[in-house]
Amino acid sequence: MNIHTIANYLNELADNSHTGLTFDCLPIAGEVDVLQVTIENREELPIFVSVTEDQILCIAYLWGEDEVKQETRSEMLEAMIEMNIPMPLSAFSKIDNKYVIFGAQSVNSSLADVEHELSVLSDNSLEVIAEMSDYLI
């Protein structure tokens, strides 16, 4: 499993997706290969996929620290921690000064599992932003 097998699978999926979403993949070269996955009509919230020795990581950037209303920041953090378990397949984290939502899967997952993961992650990210918008500028 590498980002190219995932890209080929998602690109060839077209209208046959199990999730009703249309994916578009763009590999980003770097020290670690990253696949930028955009979903039709959701281009503003791309998902970044990287594959390591034992896991597939899918990450979507939610908002920056500068978008957080500082007076309710701790409330927001608590709400996010509380939401972590009920939220299917995804969890919150923070990379540098950006809040992210991510999912980690075994490298032995099937491509259909990866597709499902991406779909759930995308749905979760939209819902989280909608739910948390009171805490954001």
Place this chain on the structure above:
Amino acid sequence: MSIFSKIITALRGGASEVGESIVDANSTRIFAQEIRDAENHLTKAKHDLTGIMAKQMQAEREVSRVKHSVTEHEGYATQALNQGNEALALEVAEKIAALEVELNEQVQANESYSNSAQRLKELVKTTERQLADYQRQLSMVKTTESVQKATAAITSNFGNSNSKLLNAKESLERIKAKQQNFDDRLRAGDALEAEGSEQSFIDKLDQAGIGEQQASASSVLDRLKAKQG
């Protein structure tokens, strides 16, 4: 310091800048080496354990064989005494004494093998736990590094493409608007389809001559002719 606290310290300290590594490559290599060493220890310990357990089983068999032989010779000695053959009884007794020495040696060997086996089993367990722990820690280091590198690649990609990142609320609003637009189009399509099927229904009625008929030139002419007549 554990890897976990090293990672936390490094992340909080802002070591996440491009090129700066959480744990230097050298310590990652040392880690990988420690894992390989532990794996080798494990293989050797398991191999030794098999050997010791085999020897233990042999010793056990030997102990029961000698015990059996002692009982047997005690029987012979009793029979010799019953026959009043003191000399033979003494000879058998000497044999029994030799067997008892052998039995003692075998019991001791058995105990020693059993202790070794126990020690090796514990060593295997400890090594297995240690190995699992090393592997978990190495995975943490590698994942942290790979996420940092991936983030660096993503960030520079955004930088190159000059695409301004929207804030979260703007993104959501745009996506919702697109979804609304899609839903509207879907609804418009439905309405159009509904109208189309209504029209084809009327057409069918028309063809069958049912319903409101449009006045045709021939029917007007027929009417005029009838008036004249």
